[in-house]
Amino acid sequence: MTGCSKPEEGSTGTESSGASDQKSMALVVSTLNNPFFVTLKEGAEKKAQELGYDLVILDSQNDSAREMTNTEDLTVRGVSAILLNPADSDAAANSVRAANRAEIPVITLDRGANGGDVVSHVASDNIAGGEMAGEFIAKKLGGEGQVIQLEGVPGTSAARERGEGFMKAVKATNLELVATQPADFDRTKALNVTENLLQAHPDVKAIFAQNDEMALGALKAVQAAKKDIIVVGFDGTEEGIKSVEEGGLAATIAQQASMIGEVGVETADKAIKGEEVEVYTPVELKLITKQS
Numbered sequence: 001m002t003g004c005s006k007p008e009e010g011s012t013g014t015e016s017s018g019a020s021d022q023k024s025m026a027l028v029v030s031t032l033n034n035p036f037f038v039t040l041k042e043g044a045e046k047k048a049q050e051l052g053y054d055l056v057i058l059d060s061q062n063d064s065a066r067e068m069t070n071t072e073d074l075t076v077r078g079v080s081a082i083l084l085n086p087a088d089s090d091a092a093a094n095s096v097r098a099a100n101r102a103e104i105p106v107i108t109l110d111r112g113a114n115g116g117d118v119v120s121h122v123a124s125d126n127i128a129g130g131e132m133a134g135e136f137i138a139k140k141l142g143g144e145g146q147v148i149q150l151e152g153v154p155g156t157s158a159a160r161e162r163g164e165g166f167m168k169a170v171k172a173t174n175l176e177l178v179a180t181q182p183a184d185f186d187r188t189k190a191l192n193v194t195e196n197l198l199q200a201h202p203d204v205k206a207i208f209a210q211n212d213e214m215a216l217g218a219l220k221a222v223q224a225a226k227k228d229i230i231v232v233g234f235d236g237t238e239e240g241i242k243s244v245e246e247g248g249l250a251a252t253i254a255q256q257a258s259m260i261g262e263v264g265v266e267t268a269d270k271a272i273k274g275e276e277v278e279v280y281t282p283v284e285l286k287l288i289t290k291q292s
Helices: 035-051 064-077 092-101 126-140 157-171 187-200 212-224 238-245 257-272
Strands: 024-029 054-059 082-084 106-109 120-124 144-151 174-182 204-209 230-235 251-254 280-283 286-289
Touching: 024 035, 024 064, 024 257, 035 054, 035 212, 035 238, 035 257, 054 064, 064 082, 064 092, 082 092, 082 257, 092 106, 106 257, 120 126, 120 257, 126 157, 126 174, 126 204, 126 230, 126 251, 126 286, 144 157, 144 187, 144 212, 157 174, 174 187, 187 204, 187 212, 204 212, 212 230, 212 238, 230 238, 238 251, 238 286, 257 280
Parallel strands: 024 054, 024 082, 082 106, 106 120, 120 280, 144 174, 144 204, 204 230, 230 251
Antiparallel strands: 251 286
């Protein structure tokens, strides 16, 4: 995309030709091996181009050490703002502090940072989304039945908050949570974890996966076991929504990934200009079902 650098493994992307005074900001993304974050990146690219910024994109590949290296590199390059999608919320504090020392404003996207001075956090209300998923499952099961939760990457705010919301809904009903286990937001891991959990808990009636990638992996395990189990995802990725429409996943809690990227860039632009920004900017969620 013109005016935006292309993401390259371990690189900081390309410089705008002959534009030493070109306005620039950076997006440090946890991983581009996930459709949700690819869409987030695309939203950020689109808005950065509209506002006249060169956007440097760095992929941390779910590695907090690489994330720190990426951030330190950006402080040397002198970008005007950093959009950070942390690989781990606790470890991200070090990246934020590195940017703080360089007096570069940091806006976190989707996942928060547990430390450092963040100008603003742009994300969906993950607690509300987890609760929404639990309430949907409870309604489908008539308020009772055994359920499983597949957690994302331990230590991320998204996993913690989605789990918190889901548990709130579970405790308000007669649902019985028989297992909750991490599958790291990964489809293949979710497939393997679900296969094992279904053997240990043959009477499970529903599975809540904290993202669509895990939900699709869990669905494959459910189908292979020839069981009638409701599977609900989170994120509203293109493939997740397609699965809902085709009668695979029962539902997905749709985040607007592109909008998170867009709002993040708009917020960074305001911070660069010294304008007042909100400490937290929520992006609306939507329950997607086959009837939607």
